[in-house]
Amino acid sequence: MRAIDLLNGRLKLRHLVLVVAVADHGSVLRAAEHLRLAQPAVTRSLREVESLLGVELFTRGPRGMTPTMFGDAFVEHARAVLAELRRAGERITGLADGEVGTVTIGTLLAGSNVLLPRAIAALKAGRPGITVIVQEATFDAQVPRLLDGEIDLILGRLNPIGDLRGLRQITLYSEPVRLVARRGHPARDRPGLGLADLLDYPWVLPLEQTALRSELEQVFGAAGLALPGDLVECTSILTVRTLVRDTDMIAALPELVARTDAEIAPLPVPLEAVRRQVGVTLPAHRAPTPSARLMLDHLRREAAEITGLVEAG
Numbered sequence: 219m220r221a222i223d224l225l226n227g228r229l230k231l232r233h234l235v236l237v238v239a240v241a242d243h244g245s246v247l248r249a250a251e252h253l254r255l256a257q258p259a260v261t262r263s264l265r266e267v268e269s270l271l272g273v274e275l276f277t278r279g280p281r282g283m284t285p286t287m288f289g290d291a292f293v294e295h296a297r298a299v300l301a302e303l304r305r306a307g308e309r310i311t312g313l314a315d316g317e318v319g320t321v322t323i324g325t326l327l328a329g330s331n332v333l334l335p336r337a338i339a340a341l342k343a344g345r346p347g348i349t350v351i352v353q354e355a356t357f358d359a360q361v362p363r364l365l366d367g368e369i370d371l372i373l374g375r376l377n378p379i380g381d382l383r384g385l386r387q388i389t390l391y392s393e394p395v396r397l398v399a400r401r402g403h404p405a406r407d408r409p410g411l412g413l414a415d416l417l418d419y420p421w422v423l424p425l426e427q428t429a430l431r432s433e434l435e436q437v438f439g440a441a442g443l444a445l446p447g448d449l450v451e452c453t454s455i456l457t458v459r460t461l462v463r464d465t466d467m468i469a470a471l472p473e474l475v476a477r478t479d480a481e482i483a484p485l486p487v488p489l490e491a492v493r494r495q496v497g498v499t500l501p502a503h504r505a506p507t508p509s510a511r512l513m514l515d516h517l518r519r520e521a522a523e524i525t526g527l528v529e530a531g
Contacts, residue, residue: 228270229267229270231303232263233263233266233267233270234296234299234300235253235300236249236253236260236263236264236267237264237267237275237289237292237293237296238293238296238297238300239252239253239260240260240264240276240283241276241283241285241289241293244281244282244283244284245282245283246260246261246264246283264276267292271288271292273286273288274286274288274289275288275289275292275293276289294366297366297367297368298365298366298367301366301367301368302367304367305367305504305507308320308507308508308509309507309508317345317347317348318347318348319347319348319349319507319508319509320348320349320350320351320509321341321348321349321350321351321370321371321507321509321510321512321513322351322352322353322368322369322370323350323351323352323353323369323370323371323372323373323513324353324354324355324360324363324364324369324371324372324373325352325353325354325372325373325374326354326356326357326360326372326373326374326375326428326453330354330373330374330455331455331474331475331478332474332475332478332524333373333390333391333474333496333517333520333521333524334352334373334517336520336523336524337513337516337517337519337520338350338352338513338516340516340519340520341512341513341516345509345512348509348512350513353369354453354454356425356427356428356453357372357374357377357427357428357429357499358427360372360499361385361499364385364499364500364501365384365385365501367501367504370500370506370507370509370510370513371498371499371500371506371510371513371514372498372499372500373496373497373498373517374496375429375430375472375494375495375496376389376495376496376497376499377428377429377499383502384501384502384503385499385500385501385502386499386500386501386502387497387498387499387500388497388498388500388514389495389496389497390496390497390498390517390518390521391496391497391521391522391524391525392494392495392496392525393472393473393474393494393496393524394472394473394489394492394494395430395433395470395471395472395473395489395492395494396470396471396472396473396476396484396485396489397416397468397469397470397484397485397487397489398462398468398469398470398471398476398482398483398484398485399419399462399466399467399468399469399482399483399485400462400463400464400465400466400481400482401481401482401483403419403466403468403485404419404466405418405419405468405485406485411485411486411487412487413437413438413441413443413487414441414443416446416468416485416487417443417446417447419446419448419466419467419468420446420448420449420450420465420466420467420468421446421448421449421450421467421468421469422449422450422451422452422458422461422462422467422468422469423445423446423449423450423451423452423469423470424451424452424453424470425451425452425453426451428453430470430492433492434470434489434492437489437492450467455475458471459471459475459479459482462482463479463481463482468485470489470492472496474524496521498514498517
């Protein structure tokens with residue numbers, strides 16, 4: 219099959235929808251139920267796609283349908299095409315009235331508890347018809363979905379994008395990272411408290427694939443120290459804050475996260491080497507939808523106010 223054969227009209231939009239549904243649901247039967255089609259019709263359409271491509275997209279087994287390497291590749295592109303079509307529909311709607319739409323935000327720890335809620339509230343006050351979807355995950359997990367068009371932007375501490383082409387980043391503000399503990403933590407009574415002294419207590423650290431975890435590892439290494447042996451790995455802000463409040467655990471949190479909880483406070487151990495840039499990561503070659511552009515505008519406005527809060531200490 220030549221690539222141009224996909225453009226001769228035999229490959230239909232319904233084929234893309236069907237293949238993605240089979241991949242998502244793991245069986246022809248569940249895909250048919252989801253699409254409200256008869257199972258024979260789904261089976262016949264799947265055979266049409268495989269015949270057109272000249273390859274098998276799924277292997278059939280007792281546990282359902284598993285994508286082959288050809289299936290994985292085709293599903294990836296099918297998702298991107300369908301996402302672009304959804305975005306095209308939203309753009310037309312947005313240009314028509316500017317009152318409805320959807321913006322999907324992938325969020326990281328920094329910016330999620332102050333900046334994002336304020337920006338969402340401001341957006342909804344002016345455009346109540348816009349639906350905002352917030353999904354939390356690590357940066358590495360968010361990037362493929364951003365590139366596929368499933369999310370519009372990633373908000374949080376800016377990670378180095380390295381060799382990941384097709385991304386651009388916008389810095390919104392700088393925010394220090396602090397080591398924090400509950401206000402009655404016994405470490406607060408130790409004179410001349412240093413990083414080494416904090417190894418006597420349990421810690422909660424970000425997951426290994428996060429930028430903040432890497433930077434904390436560098437801080438410990440520069441001090442000639444190993445990572446704490448007694449630790450929990452977690453990126454859920456609610457879980458981290460509860461562990462710090464209710465136990466002797468120590469965590470590294472963005473300053474605004476720590477400042478919004480009256481029961482925890484920074485420890486007098488600086489983290490000067492940790493990066494502080496909070497911003498958004500966007501696709502480099504895809505314009506934001508009208509809804510996403512409005513969200514960006516509100517993020518910028520709220521970030522300008524937050525900059526004043528951070529600088530005021």
